[in-house]
Every structure is written in C-alpha cells, then in structure tokens.
Amino acid sequence: MLPRSQCACAAASGCPRSPGRPLPSASVSPGTSGAFPKGRLVKKKMKILLLKDPNDSDSGQDPYIQELGSCGFEATLIPVLSFEFLSLQNFSEKLSHPEAYGGLIFTSPRAVEAMELCLERDNKVEVWKKSLKEKWHVKPVYVVGQATASLVRKIGLATEGEKSGNGEKLAEYICSREKPTTLPLLFPCGTLKGEALPKMLKQKGIPLESITVYQKIQHPGIQDSLKNYFSSQGVPASITFFSPSGLTHGLSYIQELSGDSFDQIKFAAIGPTTARAMVGAGIPVSCTAERPCPRDLAAGLRKVLQPEGLSSYRAA
Numbered sequence: 001m002l003p004r005s006q007c008a009c010a011a012a013s014g015c016p017r018s019p020g021r022p023l024p025s026a027s028v029s030p031g032t033s034g035a036f037p038k039g040r041l042v043k044k045k046m047k048i049l050l051l052k053d054p055n056d057s058d059s060g061q062d063p064y065i066q067e068l069g070s071c072g073f074e075a076t077l078i079p080v081l082s083f084e085f086l087s088l089q090n091f092s093e094k095l096s097h098p099e100a101y102g103g104l105i106f107t108s109p110r111a112v113e114a115m116e117l118c119l120e121r122d123n124k125v126e127v128w129k130k131s132l133k134e135k136w137h138v139k140p141v142y143v144v145g146q147a148t149a150s151l152v153r154k155i156g157l158a159t160e161g162e163k164s165g166n167g168e169k170l171a172e173y174i175c176s177r178e179k180p181t182t183l184p185l186l187f188p189c190g191t192l193k194g195e196a197l198p199k200m201l202k203q204k205g206i207p208l209e210s211i212t213v214y215q216k217i218q219h220p221g222i223q224d225s226l227k228n229y230f231s232s233q234g235v236p237a238s239i240t241f242f243s244p245s246g247l248t249h250g251l252s253y254i255q256e257l258s259g260d261s262f263d264q265i266k267f268a269a270i271g272p273t274t275a276r277a278m279v280g281a282g283i284p285v286s287c288t289a290e291r292p293c294p295r296d297l298a299a300g301l302r303k304v305l306q307p308e309g310l311s312s313y314r315a316a
Contacts, residue, residue: 045074046305047236049229051246052270053079055109055147067294071302076236078229080246082219085114091188091213092118098132101209102183103140104157105174107167107197111188112151114213119155133157140177142185144170145292165291166271167193171200180205191215192245194273218249226250230257237305238286240268240297244277251281266304270297 054062054077068075094100095118106112119128133156142161143149149162160177164170174185174197184207187198191212201208235258241247255262266286269275275288287300 045072046238047233048073048075048301049236049239050075050077050242051080051240051250052077052242053081063294064297067298068301071298073298073301073305076229076233078222078225079219080222080250081216081243083110083214083216085117085214086191086212088114088118088121088213091115091211092122092124094186094209094211095119095132095136096124096127098135098139100183101139101186102178102181102207103142103185104136105142105170105185105187105197105208106148106152107144107170107187107193108190109148109151110190110214112148112155114188116151116155128155142170142174147292163291165289166196166273168196168200171197175200175204175206178204178206181207183207184209187211188213216243216245222250223253226253226257235261235265238266238268238301240270240301241274241278242270244274247274247277247281247283251283266301268297268301268304 048068050064050068052064054065062077065075065077091114095115119125124132137157141152141157141159143152143159144162144164144167146162149159152159161170161173164173178185185201187208187210189210189212191214193210193212198208198210239254241250254265258265267278267283269278269285269288270292272288275285278285286304289296289300
C-alpha cells in the first residue's frame with residue numbers, strides 16, 4: 001500500500017499533496033478593491049466552492065478555476081480526498097504483458113497515476129519507451145473525461161471515448177466498438193468503482209479483467225481548510241461535489257460551518273453518479289453538469305445563479 005503523498009510527482013515538482021505542505025487551494029483573484037467613482041454600481045462576484053484536487057492546465061491554472069473566472073465567479077478549490085495506491089506490483093506485471101489483453105480502460109485520473117507509478121518504481125520507463133508503449137499503442141485505450149484522457153496522452157497512448165460522461169456511457173461506447181473476444185480489457189480501478197461498466201460488458205460477452213489499484217481516504221487537512229474558508233470567505237453561493245466519496249467526507253463539515261445558511265447554498269454535482277449520492281443524502285441538487293468538464297459545469301452554474309447574480313450589486 002502506497003500513501004498518495006508518496007506519489008512520484010511529490011519529489012519531482014513539490015506535489016501539493018506531499019508531506020509537510022499545507023493543504024492547497026486555488027482561487028480566482030478577487031475583484032480589485034479600492035475607490036470607485038461615486039455612485040458607480042459594482043457587481044459582486046459570487047463565490048463558488050469546488051471540492052476537488054487542483055489540476056494544472058497549460059496556463060498553470062486549474063481549468064475549472066479558469067472557466068468559472070471567465071464567467072465572473074470567484075471560485076476556490078479545496079481537496080476533500082487523498083489516495084492510497086494498492087497492488088502496484090501486480091498491476092506492473094500485467095502492464096508488462098500487453099499481448100495478454102485486448103486494451104485498457106481508465107475511468108479516473110488516479111488509475112493513470114497508478115500506471116505512471118508502476119513504470120517509475122520498477123524502472124520500466126526505458127522499457128516503456130522502447131517497446132511496451134508501442135505494443136499498447138496498437139490496442140484501444142478507453143477513457144472517461146478529458147482530464148483522464150489528457151493524462152493518458154501524456155504517457156504516449158491514444159484515447160477513445162473521452163466524451164463519455166460516466167462509466168455507463170463509456171460501456172455503451174465500448175460495446176459499440178468491441179466484439180466478444182478471448183482477450184480481456186484491462187481495467188485498473190478504485191475500491192469504489194461503479195458496477196454499470198463491468199455489468200454491461202459482461203452482458204455483451206466482452207471479457208474484462210479488473211484490478212483495484214487505489215482507494216480513497218479523507219484528506220487529512222479537509223476540516224481545517226473548510227474552517228479557514230468559511231471564516232474568511234463566508235458561506236459560498238454554490239458548492240460542487242465531484243464524487244460520492246467527496247460528499248461522504250465533506251458534507252458534515254459543510255453542514256456544521258454553514259449553520260442556518262445551509263439551505264441557501266446551491267449544490268451542484270459533476271455527474272449523475274454524484275447527483276444520485278447527493279439525493280440519497282437528502283441534499284437538493286440545483287444542477288448536474290452534462291459532462292464532467294469545466295465548460296458544462298460553468299454553464300449549469302450560470303443557469304442556477306445568474307438570476308440571483310443579476311441583482312448582486314453594491315454601491316461604492
């Protein structure tokens with residue numbers, strides 16, 4: 001078992017999840033304060049809290065922060081989850097035998113990180129570049145979402161199905177492309193993987209070999225980070241959950257910190273699985289992103305918050 005804080009990026013680039021570092025948060029810079037011409041009305045930026053890890057884009061800023069900032073929101077990221085990697089030796093052995101598989105399936109960025117760790121820990125980077133990459137490259141690599149697809153492409157593999165918003169839709173895509181074969185698709189996943197994808201592939205006779213390579217745990221700094229946010233920023237207009245696990249580990253703190261203002265918060269889900277978990281927890285879902293990407297989440301939040309935002313002005 002490998003703690004998430006010991007990931008390869010920690011030593012290379014000062015990973016924000018490395019030991020001893022404060023819990024990272026990223027936010028759109030607040031609007032410039034200062035003197036305004038008398039009588040001028042200035043629109044206040046609505047605060048959005050995103051319960052997720054920061055992901056760097058080409059510009060160095062999280063793409064969700066970028067997109068929401070361009071829509072006039074002031075967004076902040078707070079990681080809710082940490083991760084431990086599992087069975088990496090077993091996964092590494094499977095990656096060394098591409099001839100045994102018909103392709104790969106990745107439904108989360110964490111599974112791709114597990115693959116990267118296997119290559120780096122077992123000194124297989126050169127072997128990957130010289131032979132393994134090409135052998136896997138001729139096989140389909142199915143993924144959910146642009147974030148996962150981006151990581152897969154960085155290790156040199158082409159992707160299919162990234163426009164699928166969840167595992168069920170990816171399964172439909174795979175079934176439209178694959179035929180029953182003797183070679184299984186290799187599916188590295190987490191302990192809480194959904195059952196829709198394995199079930200649908202089994203019904204279609206498409207063999208699948210799952211291997212659990214990570215598990216989600218509560219981020220050790222989540223309580224302090226949320227306390228600091230609510231004490232300095234107040235209750236946000238909206239909070240977005242990015243996974244059922246994030247809901248499990250973050251909801252009780254949010255309920256406590258928001259107090260009587262809890263019912264005023266507009267809650268959003270990154271996808272239908274998270275939305276169902278929110279409904280099950282008794283949380284009203286104001287919007288669900290059509291796809292798990294910054295643009296679709298921003299579009300949903302604009303529809304929910306814009307009517308309120310139109311009247312959010314103050315006189316300077």
